[in-house]
Amino acid sequence: MISGAQAMVQCLKEQGVPVVFGYPGATIAPFYDKLLGSGIRHVLTRTEQGAGHAASGYARLSGSPGVCISTSGPGATNLFTAIATAYSDSIPLVAITGQVATWQLGRDVFQEVDTTGAVEPFTKYTYLVKSADDIGRVFREAFHIASTGRKGPVLIDVPVDVQQAMTEFVYPESVSIRGYKPRTQGHPLQVRKVAEAIRTAQRPLICGGGGIFLSEAQELVGRLCEQTGIPVVSTLMGVGLMPQEHPLYFGMLGQSGTKTANTAIRESDLLILVGARVGDRAITRPDKLQSHATIVHIDIDSAEIGKNVGTTIPLVGDVTQVVEQLLALEPVSDCKPWQERLGEMKKQESEARQSRPAPKSGVEPSAFVRALCKKLPENAVYVADVGQNQIWSAKNFCGSGRFLTTGGMGTMGYSIPAALGAKLAAFDRMTIAVCGDGSFQMSMNELATMCQHDIPIKVIILRNGKLGMVREIQSRAYGGREIAVELSGSPDFGKIAEAYGIAHASVERPEELEAALEQMLQNDSAFLLECAVDPEEGTA
Numbered sequence: 001m002i003s004g005a006q007a008m009v010q011c012l013k014e015q016g017v018p019v020v021f022g023y024p025g026a027t028i029a030p031f032y033d034k035l036l037g038s039g040i041r042h043v044l045t046r047t048e049q050g051a052g053h054a055a056s057g058y059a060r061l062s063g064s065p066g067v068c069i070s071t072s073g074p075g076a077t078n079l080f081t082a083i084a085t086a087y088s089d090s091i092p093l094v095a096i097t098g099q100v101a102t103w104q105l106g107r108d109v110f111q112e113v114d115t116t117g118a119v120e121p122f123t124k125y126t127y128l129v130k131s132a133d134d135i136g137r138v139f140r141e142a143f144h145i146a147s148t149g150r151k152g153p154v155l156i157d158v159p160v161d162v163q164q165a166m167t168e169f170v171y172p173e174s175v176s177i178r179g180y181k182p183r184t185q186g187h188p189l190q191v192r193k194v195a196e197a198i199r200t201a202q203r204p205l206i207c208g209g210g211g212i213f214l215s216e217a218q219e220l221v222g223r224l225c226e227q228t229g230i231p232v233v234s235t236l237m238g239v240g241l242m243p244q245e246h247p248l249y250f251g252m253l254g255q256s257g258t259k260t261a262n263t264a265i266r267e268s269d270l271l272i273l274v275g276a277r278v279g280d281r282a283i284t285r286p287d288k289l290q291s292h293a294t295i296v297h298i299d300i301d302s303a304e305i306g307k308n309v310g311t312t313i314p315l316v317g318d319v320t321q322v323v324e325q326l327l328a329l330e331p332v333s334d335c336k337p338w339q340e341r342l343g344e345m346k347k348q349e350s351e352a353r354q355s356r357p358a359p360k361s362g363v364e365p366s367a368f369v370r371a372l373c374k375k376l377p378e379n380a381v382y383v384a385d386v387g388q389n390q391i392w393s394a395k396n397f398c399g400s401g402r403f404l405t406t407g408g409m410g411t412m413g414y415s416i417p418a419a420l421g422a423k424l425a426a427f428d429r430m431t432i433a434v435c436g437d438g439s440f441q442m443s444m445n446e447l448a449t450m451c452q453h454d455i456p457i458k459v460i461i462l463r464n465g466k467l468g469m470v471r472e473i474q475s476r477a478y479g480g481r482e483i484a485v486e487l488s489g490s491p492d493f494g495k496i497a498e499a500y501g502i503a504h505a506s507v508e509r510p511e512e513l514e515a516a517l518e519q520m521l522q523n524d525s526a527f528l529l530e531c532a533v534d535p536e537e538g539t540a
């Protein structure tokens with residue numbers, strides 16, 4: 001017999017979990033006690049939200065669910081934002097929360113909130129464990145649900161007395177959940193229809209989303225593009241899918257996307273959506289598309305198909321498997337004039353960007369992101385935060401590695417903790433977090449996590465002294481009436497770096513950029529780089 005807490009730790013070991021992110025408290029204390037000496041590394045973040053985002057970054061780089069832990073009440077509620085963020089980005093997490101004792105449930109005792117009730121709408125599944133005998137099965141199922149089908153967060157709420165109770169521990173070898181059998185193979189007939197549509201289309205277009213990364217299908221989608229010559233655009237979550245300079249890649253679509261990508265979407269006669277849910281930020285008026293294009297939607301989640309965009313050929317399945325099925329049919333396409341037209345537009349857009357007038361002050365942010373990406377080592381991980389910095393990053397990212405951001409929720413403060421988690425999943429890859437001065441201040445407390453656990457990431461602040469994205473909205477839609485966007489009162493970021501013992505550099509003018517980037521990239525340790533950006537800069 002072992003205790004429930006010991007069983008919980010044993011489950012993590014059975015799952016081969018090497019690292020967990022969390023913040024302790026009374027109702028999760030038995031579990032923490034058993035974690036000690038278990039061989040599983042625990043990373044103490046500085047808020048529970050940081051733990052959730054770090055687990056998300058870890059999951060995205062490792063391909064396995066990230067594990068985050070909190071106590072009940074305020075610990076759990078602090079975790080909710082990260083769970084909701086992972087849910088909207090389809091990131092596999094297993095969140096473990098402590099809960100008040102079973103006999104106290106529903107009595108509003110100290111630090112009780114109805115955790116499972118609250119997170120239900122933004123988790124893939126939740127468990128409130130009432131008996132220690134259920135722990136093995138629940139954990140086994142939770143990891144399975146989080147990492148199969150459409151990935152997402154699963155929460156396990158474990159009352160403190162359940163952690164203390166004794167049980168005969170069994171970890172099931174397999175999982176069988178009635179009604180949960182995610183389809184992974186595409187229907188062969190539908191796959192043939194897609195191949196046929198590709199053959200007859202004149203202006204075919206692949207629109208790739210985050211689902212491609214979740215299925216680890218980047219290479220396969222690249223092969224489909226190259227074998228058929230079909231141009232590719234991506235959603236925000238699909239950025240990094242193909243190199244920016246690839247002749248068949250035309251950038252990110254959507255409100256903040258490139259002109260070429262949006263024209264491609266508007267004019268295509270065959271739109272193949274791959275692992276993309278085409279939310280409102282990607283395609284504002286789906287009705288306009290439906291009227292003139294054949295729309296193929298490849299997605300693991302049947303609920304996504306037809307939700308935002310009417311679909312001509314629905315194709316439910318895992319992207320890797322469906323694209324393999326499609327490639328086996330050797331689809332052919334003849335769309336040279338279409339490729340050339342888009343190529344010409346991309347060239348013009350790039351020339352227009354280069355001939356932009358210099359900003360009144362600071363460094364032009366697109367130029368900053370491009371200069372940074374050019375210097376990054378191969379395979380570096382670039383984590384973008386939220387705000388104008390996210391858009392500048394996404395539009396200009398031209399590194400050879402991964403690009404991570406939160407597209408679904410757009411949660412400020414994501415980049416630093418997510419970068420910490422990503423770094424732990426791929427320690428040999430340089431990992432950088434790029435944020436604004438507002439988003440930096442939402443999670444700068446996690447610099448302590450970075451120092452305590454010796455996780456050398458690079459943090460870059462694009463400092464414009466404003467909540468730039470909101471200022472831009474106020475300037476465009478509210479007659480420039482600025483309210484609540486001024487960030488005066490912010491600290492001296494150099495002194496913050498110094499206080500944490502982190503090396504720091506600051507770029508105030510374009511001519512200082514190269515040397516500062518070199519200084520950051522030559523440094524093997526953590527680094528904070530701030531770059532001045534004119535407050536009037538926009539994202540267009």
Ligand SMILES: Cc1ncc(C[n+]2csc(CCOP(=O)(O)OP(=O)(O)O)c2C)c(N)n1
Nearest residue numbers: 387388389410412436437438439467468469
């Ligand atoms: C947690 C959270 N609160 C509020 C917002 C709304 N919001 C979106 S962008 C933005 C401004 C971001 O400012 P900053 O981090 O300085 O980046 P910038 O836009 O200046 O690049 C705000 C407030 C959000 N996305 N997330």
